[in-house]
Amino acid sequence: MAERSAIFPAGEYRRRVSALQGAMAAEGMEALLLTTPPDVFYVTGFLTRFWESPTRPWFVIVPSSGPPVAVIPAIGAELMGRTWIEDIRTWDAPDPQDDGVSLLIDALTGIVPERGRVGLPMGPETHLRMPLADHALVEARLAPRTFTDATAVVRRVREVKSETEIDRIRAACGVADRAFARVPEFAGEGRTMAEVFRAFQVALLEEGADWVSYVAGGAGRDGYGDVISPAGDRALQQGDVLMLDTGAVRDGHYCDFDRNFAVGRASDAARRTHAALHAATDAALRELRPGLRACDVHRLLANELRARGATPGAGRLGHGLGLSLTEWPSFTPLDDTVLREGMVLTLEPGAEVAPGRLLVHEENLVLRVDGPELLSTRAPAELPVVGA
Amino acid sequence: MAERSAIFPAGEYRRRVSALQGAMAAEGMEALLLTTPPDVFYVTGFLTRFWESPTRPWFVIVPSSGPPVAVIPAIGAELMGRTWIEDIRTWDAPDPQDDGVSLLIDALTGIVPERGRVGLPMGPETHLRMPLADHALVEARLAPRTFTDATAVVRRVREVKSETEIDRIRAACGVADRAFARVPEFAGEGRTMAEVFRAFQVALLEEGADWVSYVAGGAGRDGYGDVISPAGDRALQQGDVLMLDTGAVRDGHYCDFDRNFAVGRASDAARRTHAALHAATDAALRELRPGLRACDVHRLLANELRARGATPGAGRLGHGLGLSLTEWPSFTPLDDTVLREGMVLTLEPGAEVAPGRLLVHEENLVLRVDGPELLSTRAPAELPVVGA
The missing domain is CATH 3.40.350.10 (Creatinase/prolidase N-terminal domain)
Structure with a gap:
């Protein structure tokens, strides 16, 4: 064979x-x-x-x-x-x-x-x-x-990926990009999270995943309570923000990024927070360079969020990935790992929308000598709307 | 939520x-x-x-x-x-x-x-x-x-499952039963293993899997070379035996069984071996009781295979399952675990069809006081034929 x-x-x-x-x-x-x-x-x-x-x-x-x-x-x-x-x-x-x-x-x-x-x-x-x-x-x-x-x-x-590894991770990201683009086909008011998670996994397979090692997500007005939950039976409601996060696998290599969607019109607080997360990610995409430390990236993202009136979530704001869903380093205040050319990383700023409710925004990139090259297709600045 | x-x-x-x-x-x-x-x-x-x-x-x-x-x-x-x-x-x-x-x-x-x-x-x-x-x-x-x-x-x-646990494992087995029944829809001559694996995972999700933690399989004339491989690009050919094995997850509980299919007409050697595996499983389903040891079940299956002219495969011929794809005990000559009422087990006899080519047949069951209750729908005695 x-x-x-x-x-x-x-x-x-x-x-x-x-x-x-x-x-x-x-x-x-x-x-x-x-x-x-x-x-x-x-x-x-x-x-x-x-x-x-x-x-x-x-x-x-x-x-x-x-x-x-x-x-x-x-x-x-x-x-x-x-x-x-x-x-x-x-x-x-x-x-x-x-x-x-x-x-x-x-x-x-x-x-x-x-x-x-x-x-x-x-x-x-x-x-x-x-x-x-x-x-x-x-x-x-x-x-x-x-x-x-x-x-x-x-x-x-x-930690430092070869071009051939980067190609495989890019392919895994492409699978998720295409599946995320299809979310409006199956997510909308009245659909349960269980139905959405199942349809999303089918879309990932149809778009080229060899298998789907990770799907998590959440939904609610003003964001979700956590980012690691499996699907529940709750139905999507008008005004929810829906988040789906995936580690789809292609040739043994992972992507790891999420996307947020508004079911109809999201709350003003959710829209403001999403805009802050998007802008903070833009700033990091402009400034990320080899030689920065992981903790510098954390500070950069947290400062950008605060400058826009958002409260950075606890925990890390990004990490490595490739052969598993997550890898070293971690963008936390305590990780002094020096970033190197060829590292594949996520930018994953999260912020509190309201007490106990958060939004998380995530992109995958490879760090080049002159800055990041995106491996995921950049999320839109405005929350995409799904059927309500 | x-x-x-x-x-x-x-x-x-x-x-x-x-x-x-x-x-x-x-x-x-x-x-x-x-x-x-x-x-x-x-x-x-x-x-x-x-x-x-x-x-x-x-x-x-x-x-x-x-x-x-x-x-x-x-x-x-x-x-x-x-x-x-x-x-x-x-x-x-x-x-x-x-x-x-x-x-x-x-x-x-x-x-x-x-x-x-x-x-x-x-x-x-x-x-x-x-x-x-x-x-x-x-x-x-x-x-x-x-x-x-x-x-x-x-x-x-x-190791000993409660009735409520058994219900969940039965539900996971039901998902796989329904997905296996749909294999003829997407497997046949000319379809690549990658296509078949992908379609099988989609079927498992559509039939109620929360997620698909495990799919492996193989195909070839006179059986397959191993039972743990991911999909390759080889296309199914007339006369192949196709095996698909899955651990589909429902409410955190696993099934773990496989099914074999003939692409058109299987070789006489493959048909004879499949018949021996099926008969050996029938014998174990008749004779399994609390109080037997794991090694007794191995001997029973191996003897039944030999009595039908088949050569038992190396390795274990069944095991526990439930909260993970595989659990203790193992049906090997060395495992003296005493079987108890409420254990959920696989019978998984394998046999060599030709040097380096094997067939494996698998069922899931719960051991009751008077013998096994099947959790998977018993495989047919004859290899089911898929499009050729």
Whole structure:
């Protein structure tokens, strides 16, 4: 079968592994152990929705030189065999007595010298996708080798996207653009949120999503109560603002942006807030440059909102994206990450319309040397109206 | 907004918490710390697709008595506030300096005495959804309190479903049943797998899925190479067997079963293997009872396949499901879990048709005192034919 499992030519993965190995050398790591869907996909091109099953752990080892080693359940051998990875070691998982632990230890001890260090992402926005007890066992049996935090190594490399990655994220954004353009076909007064969410997901698929990993939204007069809720049974009403947010996936790459709509005429407060969010986003699109820090972008957006009489929402006002719905960095007051050319980012200013009611506005972009290039089609300055 | 966030009445969650607390007492645990989507949903009813963002950790503590405590990012306060949980403590996440760690430690030290033990799932099919470095920090600052493995506690309780849970899983199975019945509308000679996967997801949504967390499949003469692949660009051909497998979600509950179709006339080998899989499933449906062990079911299915001249596939031949696509136990030779009334299970025998080509057949059921009750509509004995 001529399956589309590679996504990129092997050269792209070799470039990534080489970049990781450079960063590992600077940190004195003899190997890097990866366990999560985006990290494994990044290095191998192994793309499957089977991660949805929590049953089995999956391991990819990046040695200090040479190609990666996949230590994976046998059920994945055929699919991994269609990627550029050649050293694929499998076990019959799930095995309640030894679920890949011995095989992983063998692979690591063959690669890492006795006093060596194994990098493992342990820091912000990471987790270890294997049973904690098995990790403790691996750690004990690898000694005197040690595990050390590799978050910075992985992050520095993954944060800056290649042109070919950017193309894929742009394609995912295009899917969402086209689906958002169709919202007036299925959203309007009397339609329930459940109906709208379902029709929106169908539109995303019809417009080219391979699958839809994320849809959230809300609706109400003067905005919505939160931005992470699934659909409820409430019907849209005249005067509501409707928000839909999506992470649609195309070739394993995500978009992440939202759009707001007015059901008939929105309240003056909602219109004023939307205008402030739009203008603040325009200001950030003008001023964003490599060299700014994430916290600078937060301050810029918050100041622009306040200058227009809007109250910035709590929480971050944008973030990275690409191989997962959200990635480092975060536009918060505490994140001092320096922005670099090639980062793919969201601008996501939110503001309170009334106590407990908010609006959030979002765009996706890639940061170029001279400023942002939009990946999403810029939202209109005025709230688009859907049937009322 | 009258959102559908509760899923069940509070009594259902109280029953679950009480069952967990009973199991915790037997193990001498003063608290249970939960971090993953199914565990948090199970105890609280907190349902969101926002787990797709890896940025923020979420914590729910079940004390040895009394209601749970949610220690969560502020972005989730509004949605958690619509569940039965009353003690909700939040922080502004992501915080690169302290991402909920202090708040979690405060909550745990307020609940667990100084020599007490905190249960945490660390065993098979679990993982810890928080940064490993933060876990180490929490562990150090909680001392002399210790973490101890709570996999058995969570598993014993979650494995047996209530009637109200079974109803939800049955509803998810019904969605897939209706979507599978529509496969002949969009699958046939010349259609690419990408087109078929997309149309199948649309059908699942139209038939009532809130979202589609999992679709995999394959096609080929004499079966497919694996069962976890995403769609490729290959077009269906006369004589192919097409398999589609889905975990469609309705009210936070999953189905997990597949269906096979013949594009025109399947090969004799594929037809013979399909008949063996169907007959082996019939045998298991007759003989499955509480008290059997998971390994007994594996042996039963494997023997039935061999008796019909089929070669059982490697790996497990069925498993639990419900709050995630797959759950404990596993029908493998090594899993000695005793089956209990109220378990929701898949029978998933697979067999080799030719070297490297397999067929897999799957049904979902709930185990009653006198045997299985099917939750999926029994697949036909003969491979259904789609347009050729």
